[in-house]
Amino acid sequence: MKEIAIIDYGAGNIASIVNSLEYLGRKVKILKEPSDTHYSHIILPGVGSFGKLSDNLKILNFDRYIIENLKKGSFFFGICVGMQLLFEQSEESPGKSGLGLLKGKFEKILPLKDRFLPLPHVGFSKTNNYNVKIFENLRSEAYFYFIHSYYLKKVPENVNYCTSEYGEKFVSFIEKDNIYASQFHPEKSHKTGLTLIENFLKL
Amino acid sequence: MQNKRIIFGLLYSENYFHLSRNFRLQKVGDIEWLQKNYAFNETCQYIDELAFFLVSRKHDKKEKLKFFKNINILRKKIFSPIMIGGGIQEFEDAKLCFENGADKIFINSEFENIDLINKISDTYGSQSISIVLDYRKVNTEYLVYTNCGSKKNNFNLTKNFLNLQNKNIGEIILHSIDQDGTGNGFDLDMFRNLNLSSKKPLLLMGGAGKPINIKEALNEKFISGVITANLFNFIGNTLKVTRELCKSSRIQIANLF
Numbered sequence: 001m002k003e004i005a006i007i008d009y010g011a012g013n014i015a016s017i018v019n020s021l022e023y024l025g026r027k028v029k030i031l032k033e034p035s036d037t038h039y040s041h042i043i044l045p046g047v048g049s050f051g052k053l054s055d056n057l058k059i060l061n062f063d064r065y066i067i068e069n070l071k072k073g074s075f076f077f078g079i080c081v082g083m084q085l086l087f088e089q090s091e092e093s094p095g096k097s098g099l100g101l102l103k104g105k106f107e108k109i110l111p112l113k114d115r116f117l118p119l120p121h122v123g124f125s126k127t128n129n130y131n132v133k134i135f136e137n138l139r140s141e142a143y144f145y146f147i148h149s150y151y152l153k154k155v156p157e158n159v160n161y162c163t164s165e166y167g168e169k170f171v172s173f174i175e176k177d178n179i180y181a182s183q184f185h186p187e188k189s190h191k192t193g194l195t196l197i198e199n200f201l202k203l
Numbered sequence: 204m205q206n207k208r209i210i211f212g213l214l215y216s217e218n219y220f221h222l223s224r225n226f227r228l229q230k231v232g233d234i235e236w237l238q239k240n241y242a243f244n245e246t247c248q249y250i251d252e253l254a255f256f257l258v259s260r261k262h263d264k265k266e267k268l269k270f271f272k273n274i275n276i277l278r279k280k281i282f283s284p285i286m287i288g289g290g291i292q293e294f295e296d297a298k299l300c301f302e303n304g305a306d307k308i309f310i311n312s313e314f315e316n317i318d319l320i321n322k323i324s325d326t327y328g329s330q331s332i333s334i335v336l337d338y339r340k341v342n343t344e345y346l347v348y349t350n351c352g353s354k355k356n357n358f359n360l361t362k363n364f365l366n367l368q369n370k371n372i373g374e375i376i377l378h379s380i381d382q383d384g385t386g387n388g389f390d391l392d393m394f395r396n397l398n399l400s401s402k403k404p405l406l407l408m409g410g411a412g413k414p415i416n417i418k419e420a421l422n423e424k425f426i427s428g429v430i431t432a433n434l435f436n437f438i439g440n441t442l443k444v445t446r447e448l449c450k451s452s453r454i455q456i457a458n459l460f
Contacts, residue, residue: 012327015304020282047306049328081328114204118404118427120330120373123206124251124457143457145251145284147306147330147373165204188284188306190248190459 002201004028005039007066009056011081012047020187024198034065041201042066042074046081050106050150051093053081063099070101075178075203080148083174083181092150101179103157106150111167120149124189125172127162132175134199135162142192144172144184151183178203206457207421208251208428209445210286210406211437213237213277215270216259222434224384226337226352228258231434234273241438247281248460249442254309254430257289260351267296271303278304286333297323301331307373309333312349314363315356317370324371332372335408336363338393339380345393352380361397374404376430386412386436389420389429400425412436414445421454 004021006014008030021028029039044066046053057063070076078086085098090106111117124143129135135142144164151170155161162173164183172183180200186193214221214228220237221228237243247253257270267290278285287300288309297319300308307330313319314334323332338347338360345360356363360377367375379390389407399405404427407420411431420429431437437445449456 010326012301012331013304013306015302016278016282016285016306019279019304023280023282047301047327047331049325052326116400116424117205118374118401120404121205122330122374122404122427123208124459125206126457141458143459147284149328149330167204185284185306188282190282193282 002026002041003037003039004041004043004201005031005035006043006045007062008032009053009060009062010048011045011053011056014045016187017043017045017079020194020197024194024201026201034061038072039069039074041203042069042076044076044078044082044085046079046083046085048081049092050081050084050090050098051096054085054093054096054098057085066099067101070178073178075200076180077200078181079187080183080185083183084150086179086181087152090150102159102174102176104152104154106152109149109151109166114167117167120147121166122147125164125166125184127164127172127184129162130160132160132162132173134175134180134196137199138192138195143189144182144186144193145188146172146184148183204455205427206455207426207449208406209417209442209456210252210254210428210430211246211250211442212254212256212408212430212432214256214258214432215273216257217266218269220434221258222384223258223432226380226383234276241434243277243438244280246438246442247283249446250283251428251457251459252284252286253281254286256432258351259289262290267299271299274303288333288335294319294322297327301327307331307333309335309376311335311337314349314367320371329371330373333374333376334367334372335376335378336360337378337380340393345397348380360393364399364401368402372403374406374427375401376406376408379407379409382410384433385410386433388412388416391420391423394423394426404428406430414441414448417445418448418452418454421449421456422452
């Protein structure tokens, strides 16, 4: 039996993720604090600033919760800032740290190849899928919705990943063991996004 | 590379969705009518974002709750980014929008309220704030108006536009009161006359009547997207046709279908 939980730590729009899961016929538990119940799938949404959400995660003890449940084998999906928080740092909030499960630092988007690109990066962009298993039944050029000012330029070691481009190439999706994370918003990406969410829930 | 955006807007006031012409509202139909007659869910597959505008002249709590109720019914089967706004005067107004499904909110009459902008940006990030500037051309000058076009702002459009460049906001939407609802096309004369370029995404609103109007606006390098709230001309298949027209004209636009 698959039990799905969404971590509610003050990260903006969780209504949309709940909405997409319900549309796919799944029941979902919204966690306002860590729980002893085992969830096979845990989603960490993220609309807001890195520093503020990093603080919230720690104040509510969700940092330990995530690490413990990853060890227990739960599948985990981080969205947008929920992806960024898996890494070490972001230029958005100097001095604040993420969970450090993956090595890397998010940098302010600097589109050197096209200085006229406006910031933030807002809109649908395509992902180039290298070896990500969860993308198997998607089109080779899948479009997802992005809204962000910081990105991960350096590909972390030993992960499967996708890249996208906004002036520069950046990492838009990663897959490592039971961790999955996207810079884009699958819950906002029409049918393509729903397919990706469904793929995750099939794990 | 930037993919240009086509945003569809719904104008809501007192149980009805509306057409607007030079900011005068005309009732079109209620939510049942919209779902039944306009294949609304299908239309939403062809857009980059959906925007809900509360255009009521009154902004009491009851009216807002009804507005959100309509949004919550419509977005059940829609998985596109959502922008919500209209009458946002304080942080709590914005918070309600986010709690009811907004990825972005827009601020209109309160665009000079820096405390409000900073407070929203601290919690939800600057990318979540869009500013809508309503303007009209008076003689040779472009002037900004607030409060549904009734109150003239102290500064002109260029000045306000430049002021917004370094604020904690995500994008700027320029809404032409003169073009609104005419179907004559977006106000590209303004855009060219003022020679605007922007560090933040710049969008135009007001005037789209046919697919070619959208194509012509998106063809401009510094225009990131357009908003149309024209219920009759841009619902059903028309947005799909518009995307295909843009693509065949070599405008960068996402392959959504």
